[in-house]
Amino acid sequence: MKAISTITALVTAAVLAFLPLTASASDASPGSATVFTRAYDTASKNVTLTFDADWWSPGNPDEVLRILRDNGITAAFSLTGRYVEKYPDQTRTLLAAGHKLINHSYDHPYFTQLSQAERWAELDRAEAAFNRLGYTSGGWFRAPYRDGYQDAGLNRDLAAHGYYVNFDWTFDTTGYTGASTDTILARVRQYTVPGATIVMHLSSDSTDTAALPSIISTLRGMGYGFTDPYRAVTQGLIGAKYAALGAQHSALGAPRSGEMAATAAGTSAVQWFGTGRIYWRNNLGAFEVHGAIGDRYFGMGSVSSFLGYPKTDETVTPDGVGRFNHFESGSIYWSPASGAQLVYGAIRDKWSALGWERGFLGYPVSDEVGVTGGRASQFQGGNVYWSTATAAHEVHGAILARYLQLGGTASTLGLPVGDEHDIDGGRSSDFQHGTITWNATTGAVTVATDN
Incomplete structure (x- = not known):
């Protein structure tokens, strides 16, 4: 259950959207989680729907999923570890439908009152519960009670433990308080802005499930469409590349970070995903690297290595057996028999000629x-x-x-x-x-x- 104080902690469009990560000098792991109170795209009239679940009651996941399915909407579910342990069947039903899982801690404490070790233990216990059912948050977090969600120390602790996305929200419907549908819809009309992330609650005493069809129809009547959480945290040419590859259904999986500067020069960007990364440079475009080739490239130092930036996506070789990525100063080739190997310069030119x-x-x-x-x-x-x-x-x-x-x-x-x-x-x-x-x-x- 949200603390009552969060009712007044509304995020308006003029104040908060997201907190960008500090640029890294060489595609290093993020030093701080990115806080998303809205999607990157704050120009288009789209919103993201999300649901929090603590553990006191299971709610009605089947009905929520039916409504989302009938409306073609992919949402995010912010679950505590205790909810997952107590209601494993409901959890499987939610996540098998393709909605995004967010780590909402194990038992919903105030994170500003915890040490770093205690924060990490909360994350680990929840993640272990997810893993036992075959799922992972993939490094996405939402602060219980919205406590300290913009605290610099908390976001450093999250990143230090591999949580690079702090998926916050723009406004709460307050259905968890038992608010009437009219009250919920009034808040929707008042606080919805382009790119908004709307939080509702899955608990059995929440009125959000009953109001959900009206919420969706009201938003559409206001001219809004729906984006999914995976796309909400991508933007620009990297976002376009991710979408073209199939987004979360591609080999890259879900985003693992926000967009970052790939180097200190400021004319490049990178975003990390579950199994790879997408790089952009202004004179090259956006290309992805993943899998065994990605492991090799990242291990070399990626863009700070002599290879430089990718010039192709991972591509099937003409013989149909292997894969390759071309980079500014060489290539990495992979096949089941040979593994991922680096070839460049005059030797690569000779190999090419042959x-x-x-x-x-x-x-x-x-x-x-x-x-x-x-x-x-x-x-x-x-x-x-x-x-x-x-x-x-x-x-x-x-x-x-x-x-x-x-x-x-x-x-x-x-x-x-x-x-x-x-x-x-x-x-x-x-x-x-x-x-x-x-x-x-x-x-x-x-x-x-x-x-």
Whole structure:
């Protein structure tokens, strides 16, 4: 149940929308949760519907879901851990319908009266209850009693524990007090603004469920439509990319943060999602990175690494087996057999000229590494070597096997100076200080050095 003091704690359009995250210098994890009292989009006449549930009574989830379903609305449900433990069947019904789950603490205490450790324990106990049913809040929080929701220390504590979205509300219908439908609708008419987040209550003594059809029809009569909580926390080109990918139904899942500056330069942005991120830079556009490729990229330092910003979304390779992202200064390729590997520069150019993964080299199975005199990358079907003196050349098959037996680039042969090529009766590769030849008839491999 909300504290009575929250009735007067209304948020007007002129005062509060959301508190942006502090820009990070290198796509670092947020240092503070973003507080959303309204959606990012405060120009369009859309609202988000949300419901709080404590634990005193289950409410009527079936009826709420029926009304939302009939009206095509996706809402958010802010649940305590005790509600989930006490009413697991109702919880499953709510969340199986695709509505957003928000961590509302375990047993609804005043968060300003708790230490950091106590706050984290409240979050963990609630999350454990969600997890036992197969669900997660994904790092979304709503403050019980709206207590301290804009407190800087609380939002730092949330972020330090992986909660980057503090999903607040614009106004409360006060149905939890037993308000009449007329009173609820008067508040809807008075306090609704573009981007508003409306909070109602699921408890059995709340009048919100009975008033819900009238709330929806009144809002539509005022010219308002409905956005879902997933879209409410995205905006601009990142939001458009997220929507085009399928939003919460995409591989990215639900948003994990608000939008942040990707670097201190101020001409870029990033938003974190359940399994990846979307990056935007003013001269490149917005692209997503996720999964194993994302793990590799994020582990390297993402935009602060030499790869820079993504230039493509994760894309299926032409052979249909793997995935790749191109970045400003290289690519990461993944396949089930090879994992996620980095390839760039002249070695990538050579691989490209030989047909990428559909060529005889197949997928990269290592990153580019330093070798004696230059650089090299391993592929499924051979190696590519590079130096400033010799450029990039491939070595494969029986010739590569012998070359590696001799010590590779550390041998007297040095680096390759050409690709493997046809000769009478077989194949040959030339090196800085010699040649390796393969006989097609006998399979014999011979080595000739300059010494």
